[in-house]
Amino acid sequence: MPELPEVETVRAGLARRLPGRTLRAIHFARADLRWPMPTGPLRRLAGRRCASIERRSKYLLLHFSGPGRPVALVHLGMSGRVFVEAAAPRRDAPPWRRHEHWRMDFGACLVRFVDPRRFGVLDLVPEARLEQHRLLRALGPEPLDPAFDAGRLHARTRGRRVALKSFLMDARNVVGIGNIYASETCFRAGVRPRRRVGRLTRGECQRIVDAARSVLREAIAKGGTSLRDYVSADESPGWFQLALRVYGRGGEPCTVCATPIRRVVDGARATFYCPRCQA
Numbered sequence: 001m002p003e004l005p006e007v008e009t010v011r012a013g014l015a016r017r018l019p020g021r022t023l024r025a026i027h028f029a030r031a032d033l034r035w036p037m038p039t040g041p042l043r044r045l046a047g048r049r050c051a052s053i054e055r056r057s058k059y060l061l062l063h064f065s066g067p068g069r070p071v072a073l074v075h076l077g078m079s080g081r082v083f084v085e086a087a088a089p090r091r092d093a094p095p096w097r098r099h100e101h102w103r104m105d106f107g108a109c110l111v112r113f114v115d116p117r118r119f120g121v122l123d124l125v126p127e128a129r130l131e132q133h134r135l136l137r138a139l140g141p142e143p144l145d146p147a148f149d150a151g152r153l154h155a156r157t158r159g160r161r162v163a164l165k166s167f168l169m170d171a172r173n174v175v176g177i178g179n180i181y182a183s184e185t186c187f188r189a190g191v192r193p194r195r196r197v198g199r200l201t202r203g204e205c206q207r208i209v210d211a212a213r214s215v216l217r218e219a220i221a222k223g224g225t226s227l228r229d230y231v232s233a234d235e236s237p238g239w240f241q242l243a244l245r246v247y248g249r250g251g252e253p254c255t256v257c258a259t260p261i262r263r264v265v266d267g268a269r270a271t272f273y274c275p276r277c278q279a
């Protein structure tokens with residue numbers, strides 16, 4: 001599943017190409033993904049200029065200029081990919097790819113959305129109501145934003161019995177930390193993933209914030225680290241692996257202390273930690 005660094009990679013790819021370009025048309029191969037798409041209002045975006053490409057959590061936000069300042073909200077779901085292709089100077093549109101569900105024609109470039117499992121999202125919202133959108137309004141802070149800090153993390157976790165890793169993966173607390181990044185964050189912070197968050201010290205909260213930021217910054221710098229094959233917006237492979245220190249290393253020696261890394265399964269998810277480095 002694309003995680004925050006992959007989505008940020010796609011955002012950067014789109015941001016290099018689309019702002020300033022006018023949308024000529026949007027075409028649909030079907031009317032629904034995870035939910036029905038507002039195809040009529042989306043088609044009426046034709047003629048609008050793309051103003052900027054932003055990201056909130058794992059949502060790509062394509063801002064358009066003009067009345068109402070509409071924002072197209074895109075989520076990659078479980079298996080979505082975005083391709084941006086330079087459009088050849090030809091009359092015929094390229095044939096649709098397998099599992100391609102919509103495409104935006106920006107003249108010199110074509111944005112194509114391919115999603116075999118169809119858990120993706122395409123919606124439209126005026127900029128003024130963006131933060132109230134049903135998919136965005138309950139989201140916690142961005143991990144790289146100053147609003148995610150040790151003081152707030154400490155305050156928010158008092159009296160809570162949930163395990164640290166589950167807490168980090170809950171978007172109401174902080175967005176964009178999936179299973180891999182949660183394990184890596186706990187390792188770098190020196191805290192076991194199953195620790196109850198109510199017991200975290202202020203110092204541990206600081207280490208967790210610092211660790212989450214460094215893991216995500218590193219992953220973004222490397223273009224994301226999805227374990228599946230994955231193509232970023234410019235079709236370059238996006239699986240420049242983050243140097244994973246614990247995830248997927250069950251039984252292998254810890255990179256710090258050589259103790260074998262432990263693998264435990266919570267629900268359907270594997271969790272990895274060093275029993276010596278993490279308290």
Ligand SMILES: [Zn+2]
Pocket residue numbers: 254255256257258259274275276277278
């Ligand atoms: Zn260790």
